[in-house]
Every structure is written in C-alpha cells, then in structure tokens.
Amino acid sequence: MNSKMNKQLIRIILSLFLVIISFLIKFDNQIYNNVLFIISYLIVGYDIVLKAIRNIIKGKVFDENFLMTIATIGAFCIKEFPEACAVMLFYQVGELFQDYAVDKSRKSVSALMDIRPDYANVYRDDEIERVDPDEVNIGEIILVKPGEKIPLDGIVVEGKSMLNTQALTGESVPRSINVNDEVLSGCINNDSILKIRVTREFGESTVSKILDLVENASSRKSKSENFISKFARYYTPIVVILAFLLAVIPPLIIKETSFSEWLYRALSFLVVSCPCALVISIPLSFFGGIGAASKIGVLIKGSNYLEALSDTEIVVCDKTGTLTEGIFKVQEIDAIGYSDNELLKYASYAENFSNHPISISLKQAYGKDINEKLVTKIEEISGKGIKAKVDGKNVLAGNEKLMREYNIKFTKSEKVGTIIYVAIDNKFSGTILISDKIKEDAYKTVKLLKDNNVKKIIMLTGDRKNISEDVAKELNLDECYSELLPTDKVTLTEKLMTQKSPKGKLVFIGDGINDAPVLALADIGVAMGALGSDAAVEAADIVIMTDEPSKVANSIKISKKTMRIVKQNIIFAITVKVGVLILSAFGIATMWAAVFADVGVSVLAIINALRILKIK
Numbered sequence: 367m368n369s370k371m372n373k374q375l376i377r378i379i380l381s382l383f384l385v386i387i388s389f390l391i392k393f394d395n396q397i398y399n400n401v402l403f404i405i406s407y408l409i410v411g412y413d414i415v416l417k418a419i420r421n422i423i424k425g426k427v428f429d430e431n432f433l434m435t436i437a438t439i440g441a442f443c444i445k446e447f448p449e450a451c452a453v454m455l456f457y458q459v460g461e462l463f464q465d466y467a468v469d470k471s472r473k474s475v476s477a478l479m480d481i482r483p484d485y486a487n488v489y490r491d492d493e494i495e496r497v498d499p500d501e502v503n504i505g506e507i508i509l510v511k512p513g514e515k516i517p518l519d520g521i522v523v524e525g526k527s528m529l530n531t532q533a534l535t536g537e538s539v540p541r542s543i544n545v546n547d548e549v550l551s552g553c554i555n556n557d558s559i560l561k562i563r564v565t566r567e568f569g570e571s572t573v574s575k576i577l578d579l580v581e582n583a584s585s586r587k588s589k590s591e592n593f594i595s596k597f598a599r600y601y602t603p604i605v606v607i608l609a610f611l612l613a614v615i616p617p618l619i620i621k622e623t624s625f626s627e628w629l630y631r632a633l634s635f636l637v638v639s640c641p642c643a644l645v646i647s648i649p650l651s652f653f654g655g656i657g658a659a660s661k662i663g664v665l666i667k668g669s670n671y672l673e674a675l676s677d678t679e680i681v682v683c684d685k686t687g688t689l690t691e692g693i694f695k696v697q698e699i700d701a702i703g704y705s706d707n708e709l710l711k712y713a714s715y716a717e718n719f720s721n722h723p724i725s726i727s728l729k730q731a732y733g734k735d736i737n738e739k740l741v742t743k744i745e746e747i748s749g750k751g752i753k754a755k756v757d758g759k760n761v762l763a764g765n766e767k768l769m770r771e772y773n774i775k776f777t778k779s780e781k782v783g784t785i786i787y788v789a790i791d792n793k794f795s796g797t798i799l800i801s802d803k804i805k806e807d808a809y810k811t812v813k814l815l816k817d818n819n820v821k822k823i824i825m826l827t828g829d830r831k832n833i834s835e836d837v838a839k840e841l842n843l844d845e846c847y848s849e850l851l852p853t854d855k856v857t858l859t860e861k862l863m864t865q866k867s868p869k870g871k872l873v874f875i876g877d878g879i880n881d882a883p884v885l886a887l888a889d890i891g892v893a894m895g896a897l898g899s900d901a902a903v904e905a906a907d908i909v910i911m912t913d914e915p916s917k918v919a920n921s922i923k924i925s926k927k928t929m930r931i932v933k934q935n936i937i938f939a940i941t942v943k944v945g946v947l948i949l950s951a952f953g954i955a956t957m958w959a960a961v962f963a964d965v966g967v968s969v970l971a972i973i974n975a976l977r978i979l980k981i982k
Contacts (some may be wrong), residue, residue: 483517655928675925679870815920
C-alpha cells in the first residue's frame with residue numbers, strides 16, 4: 367500500500383475502534399456515546415464532507431460526496447448516530463478497496479513507467495558526463511554500464527552484451543546485441559559495458575513515445591465509460607429530488623405517520639442511490655484491461671480502442687514485416703556439379719561489390735570473409751545480374767534473362783521467391799532461392815483470430831502476385847490482394863469497411879510508412895512497434911512491441927473479457943440498487959441494507975473488475 371492508503375486505513379481502524387467502544391460502554395448520559403460517534407464520524411469522514419462543500423462552491427453539487435454527506439448528516443438529525451457512522455465507515459472501506467484495486471492495476475501499467483531513464487553517461491571532451499537524457503544530442507556517444515537502462519535509441523559502436531527487453535516487449539528471454547546492432551531506450555544492459563551512438567533525441571525515442579502512450583491512454587474514454595459519466599450526471603439529481611419528495615409528501619398525506627420515519631426512508635434511499643459501483647468499477651475494468659495488455663507487450667492508446675477490439679469482424683494484414691520476417695534470406699540451394707557451399711561461394715564472390723539486397727543476402731548466407739583479390743572483370747548487367755571472374759572461373763549470377771543472353775541452357779525453377787540462376791564457365795550450375803520467410807507466429811495468429819470468431823482475415827501487399835498468393839495459401843487466409851500502392855491499400859480498405867456489420871470493427875495490422883494512411887483509416891490500427899516505422903506507430907491505435915501479430919488475437923481476448931466484466935458490473939449494480947431503492951421507499955430496507963447496496967455492491971464490482979488482471 368502507498369502512504370495515502372496507509373493513512374486511510376489508520377483512520378478507518380481508529381474510527382471503528384471508537385464505534386465499538388460506543389456500543390460496548392453505555393454511559394449514564396447518552397450524550398457521551400453520541401459524542402464518541404461524532405468524533406468517529408469526523409475522523410473517518412471529514413474529507414468527504416470537505417469535498418462535498420468544495421464541489422458545491424464550484425457548482426458540482428450532485429456527486430457521491432454530496433450524497434454521503436447529506437445522508438449521514440440527515441441520519442444525525444433523526445438521532446441515528448450509529449447508522450450515520452456506519453454509512454461513512456463502510457463507504458471509506460469501499461474507497462480503500464477502490465484505491466487498492468486502482469493501485470494494483472496501475473502497477474501493471476506503471477511497470478512501463480520504470481523504463482524511464484534517470485540519466486545518460488555521455489562522452490564530452492574525452493570525459494564522461496552524467497546528464498539528463500534530454501540534453502544528449504544525435505550523434506553523441508553514450509556509455510551504458512551493466513545493470514543500467516539504455517537512455518536513448520542508438521547504434522552499438524563498441525561492446526557486446528545481453529539486453530533485458532521485458533519492459534518493452536513483455537518477453538523474459540534476453541536479447542543478444544553486437545556492434546552495429548540497433549538498441550532501443552528502456553532496455554536494461556545485463557552483461558558488459560556498451561558504447562552507443564545516439565540516433566534519436568529523447569523526445570523522439572522509443573521510451574519517450576511509450577510513456578506518452580501510457581500517460582494519455584485514459585484520455586480516450588470508451589462508450590461504456592461515457593455512458594456511465596452521462597448516467598451519473600442525470601441520475602444523481604433525479605434521486606435527490608425523489609428522496610426529498612419521499613421525505614416531505616407522505617407525512618403530509620398519510621395520517622398517523624411521522625416525519626422522522628419518512629426522512630429515515632429518504633436518507634436510506636439516498637445512500638442506496640449513490641452510483642459508486644458503476645462510476646468506480648467501469649473505468650477500473652478498462653484500466654485493468656489496458657494493464658493486462660501491457661503485460662504481454664501490447665500498448666493500447668485508449669479504453670475506446672480496447673472496447674472496440676471486442677467487436678472485431680475483419681482483420682486486414684500487411685505482408686512484409688507483419689506476416690513475414692521482412693528480411694530476405696537464402697532459403698534453398700540446388701547445385702548441379704558443385705556442392706551447395708561451392709555454388710553459394712561463387713555467387714557471393716561475384717556479388718561482393720554490389721549493395722543490392724539480394725547481394726547482401728548471399729554474402730550473409732555465405733558468412734565467411736571474401737578475398738577480393740580473387741574477383742576480377744566484374745560487369746553488372748542492368749536488370750539481369752552480374753558477370754565476374756572468380757578464382758579463374760567465369761561466373762554468371764542473375765535471372766532468366768541473363769541465362770538467355772549468354773545462351774546458357776538452364777532448368778527453370780517453379781519455386782516462389784527470387785531465383786538466382788548461376789552458371790560457371792558457361793555451364794548451368796544451379797539455383798539459389800532467396801525469399802522472405804513467413805513468421806512462425808503468423809500461423810498461430812491465423813488460428814487464434816479464427817478461434818476468436820473473426821469472420822475474415824485478409825492480406826494487402828505491394829509484393830508480386832505469385833509470392834503473395836503462396837503466402838496467403840500457406841497461412842490459409844480468406845483473401846489476398848497483391849501489387850498494391852499505398853493509395854490502392856486505402857481504396858481497398860474503404861471497400862472492406864462496407865463489408866462489416868454496423869457494430870463490427872475492421873482491424874488493420876501493418877509496420878511500414880506506406881501503412882500509415884490505412885492504420886489511420888481503419889477502425890483500429892495496429893502497428894508492429896519493434897520493427898515498424900515511426901509513422902506507422904504514430905498513426906496506430908495499438909502498438910505491439912514484440913512484432914508478434916498473434917498479440918492482436920490475445921488483445922481481442924482481453925477486450926472480450928473486459929467487456930464481459932463491464933456488463934456484469936452494470937447489470938449487477940443496477941439490479942441490486944433498484945431492488946433496495948424500492949424496499950427503502952416502502953420502509954422495508956434499513957440503513958444497513960442501504961449501506962450494503964452502496965458500499966457492498968461497489969466492493970464486489972471492484973473485486974470482479976480486478977479479475978481482468980488474472981487473464982492468461
């Protein structure tokens with residue numbers, strides 16, 4: 367518990383102690399007992415009375431503080447001292463439960479707040495200065511010691527280590543990093559000293575953006591929260607007027623009845639009518655849902671998006687970087703007359719001086735140092751490939767057109783991806799398949815989305831038709847649209863939006879700059895945060911820090927559970943309150959029943975809301 371909650375608990379215990387003494391010790395003069403009740407009341411309820419007075423001065427009359435104050439002071443007026451104390455005492459117990467619940471659910475989100483670095487060690491004038499991360503410029507070199515948080519995004523220029531990325535990704539497995547690897551602020555350096563060249567100022571860094579997302583998440587209210595706010599605004603004055611009429615009219619009409627009896631009923635009516643259970647538990651449920659999502663590395667920018675997720679009908683995905691790894695790799699080598707390693711060696715040597723992504727993929731797959739002295743007579747043939755002399759052999763590496771130009775008889779490959787045809791000394795020597803690999807998590811994503819009753823899973827991509835259709839078929843997607851420009855993606859998304867029901871929602875998952883317009887257009891835009899572009903993350907409503915699209919399905923599950931709990935609390939609170947309100951009006955329910963209907967329902971609703979944090 368925090369210090370505020372500790373003080374609140376001490377006040378409750380002290381007040382309860384005085385109430386117990388008042389019940390156990392009967393003074394000859396009842397005034398002494400009543401004084402003890404009043405002292406007990408002031409200890410536990412003075413802040414509620416002060417809030418009510420301050421709010422009345424500000425023009426905010428009808429809230430739970432006003433209801434509690436008028437109900438308890440009225441109870442004192444009709445000499446129901448024990449019940450006045452009990453109402454305030456139990457109300458504060460309910461408030462303590464609320465504070466504890468909020469504190470518990472906030473911790474799951476505030477764990478993200480712990481990623482904010484306190485300082486940065488920066489090299490200046492051959493010395494290390496400890497400065498605020500805000501004061502570090504792009505291009506400066508910072509030093510991160512073992513156990514310290516990385517304060518800013520950058521590139522490792524010296525050292526290798528293991529990084530704890532749990533605060534960003536929710537994953538407990540450390541990540542290995544070496545020289546030239548990109549590192550994100552908020553990660554913790556586990557092993558050894560790192561020197562990092564800063565690539566983003568603190569205001570633009572990953573940690574800064576995450577903190578901004580979390581801090582502003584509550585500013586976007588869900589429809590359920592807006593409903594409760596409006597409900598309380600109109601509901602409270604209505605019940606106050608009804609309570610006043612209940613206290614005044616029956617004694618004037620019904621003979622042989624006392625004003626104090628109907629005032630007691632009216633006060634019970636007021637206590638019951640306080641909408642605390644709804645006002646507290648609904649936002650708490652959404653806050654808990656956002657906290658549960660943050661635990662698995664999903665940042666939801668507002669409770670309205672969490673609510674909307676539960677109505678997901680169509681999920682539209684980008685391909686590269688979302689369903690596939692977004693990195694071209696050598697997937698397969700089919701050599702003729704040479705070993706696979708020899709074929710890869712000749713192709714890598716021939717492509718050594720090119721910076722084309724295909725050339726880089728070949729050299730990465732080869733993984734050995736290249737002796738450039740062995741490569742001569744390099745000739746790049748535009749749109750076709752490379753011709754070079756490697757260790758005395760004439761090597762051709764490129765597409766079908768290159769083979770035809772040099773009259774090389776070759777066997778056409780039917781595999782999906784980029785095919786590199788290799789000929790050595792004018793003889794076809796095999797093929798190398800380079801393609802973007804489907805993420806293992808993509809298979810899991812499709813299954814989980816269908817388990818969550820998503821009606822359609824569609825892929826939109828700018829990649830070639832044959833490659834895209836192969837990926838869609840492999841993943842068992844419902845539809846696939848390929849060779850699209852960013853404007854085409856927008857047009858298609860607008861068309862798909864018309865295919866859902868009025869209540870249904872369309873979710874788009876993407877990672878690139880070209881996805882930003884669609885992320886903004888969709889009902890819910892989801893960006894892959896770790897590898898995604900800044901524009902995509904900015905435009906999205908939800909950010910997945912692990913680049914695992916299956917987290918979308920997990921978030922839908924969290925959303926549905928959150929909405930079930932919200933509906934349970936609304937139905938439970940309104941049913942109990944209406945029942946006890948009617949009983950109070952007829953004098954059947956006592957002030958004690960009224961206390962249960964208010965505080966008891968609030969506590970039960972809060973406990974129910976906390977279940978969202980236990981989701982697996």
